[in-house]
Amino acid sequence: MEILIRTYRPEDENPFKQSIAQLQEYERGFGIDMLPGDEMADAWFRYTIEETKQKGGEIYVAEVDNRAVGFMSLRVEPSSAEEDLYCKPATSVFVYDLHISPGFRGNGIGKRLLSKADEYAVKRNIPYIKLQVFAGNTHGRAVYQALGYQEVAVTMVKQITN
Secondary structure: OOEEEEEOOHHHHHHHHHHHHHHHHHHHOOOOOOOOHHHHHHHHHHHHHHHHHHOOOEEEEEEEOOEEEEEEEEEEEOOOHHHHHHOOOOOEEEEEEEEEOHHHOOOOHHHHHHHHHHHHHHHOOOOEEEEOOOOOOHHHHHHHHHOOOOOOOOOOOOOOOO
């Protein structure tokens, strides 16, 4: 299987929206009250395109046999005001979305996409790459850790019902 990693093109819009919806459906399984993928994909797509442009980012596409089978969006983020209180200020590349179509997982596509994030950061002399992953996504966490990512903080959520 030959995997091509390239930048996003306008004709990738529909597969990207489908990927967003699939990712949302997967993430809904982690117990948070999230919208169904088909209800939020268009808005998230528009948001991602705009934020990626505004924050000097890039969207990469993994292609197999001329078919888009994975996506990753990156954005350049300054450290937060809060982080600047306890860390040396440092810009980072933030991986906002990373999704591989179900039939193509386990073939190294995610690793290839994340390698592009590394290249992106090195080319811009940005010292960190950050991402968030659901605590229940044990496979994703294991992949990220194998690639050198470290867990730094854990966000905890408590749902209050009335």
